[in-house]
Amino acid sequence: MTGVQTCALPIYEALKVCLANTFAFYLKAHYFHWNVEGAHFASYHKFFQKIYEDAFDAVDAIAEHIRTLDAYAPGSFVRYNELKTIEDEINIPPALSMMAKLLEDNAKVTESLKAAFAIADSQKMEGIANFLADRIDTHAKHGWMIKAHLKGL
Numbered sequence: 001m002t003g004v005q006t007c008a009l010p011i012y013e014a015l016k017v018c019l020a021n022t023f024a025f026y027l028k029a030h031y032f033h034w035n036v037e038g039a040h041f042a043s044y045h046k047f048f049q050k051i052y053e054d055a056f057d058a059v060d061a062i063a064e065h066i067r068t069l070d071a072y073a074p075g076s077f078v079r080y081n082e083l084k085t086i087e088d089e090i091n092i093p094p095a096l097s098m099m100a101k102l103l104e105d106n107a108k109v110t111e112s113l114k115a116a117f118a119i120a121d122s123q124k125m126e127g128i129a130n131f132l133a134d135r136i137d138t139h140a141k142h143g144w145m146i147k148a149h150l151k152g153l
Contacts (some may be wrong), residue, residue, distance in 0.1 A: 012071035014116035019062040020083035026055035032098040110139045
């Protein structure tokens with residue numbers, strides 16, 4: 001969404017980007033959970049699970065916010081690929097690379113949430129803005145925890 005006039009987008013379109021990014025983030029975290037290996041397997045496996053569970057719960061909430069706006073939530077890989085800014089991961093990277101990739105993707109999810117928040121806030125949609133603010137805070141915590149895993153490496 002960088003460089004896009006976010007306030008010109010209808011809020012439901014911005015939420016669709018949030019939905020696609022959150023689903024892609026969920027899928028990647030779950031993929032990493034399944035495939036992580038190495039000395040810190042147990043802690044990484046558990047950490048990735050916390051992230052994917054949170055993201056999965058958020059997917060439903062974002063879709064429901066789209067529906068409250070009388071728009072339809074996208075639900076196909078084709079549509080998500082059109083909307084998301086997160087790159088797919090088809091390889092199995094080492095555990096630390098998994099963390100670094102999730103940190104980058106967390107920033108992309110956060111960026112899409114902030115863009116949608118700006119629209120909701122400008123349109124006085126307090127409920128949606130509050131929901132998005134909570135998601136932004138959650139992703140700030142994810143970012144902090146991922147950075148803590150990567151610190152000193």
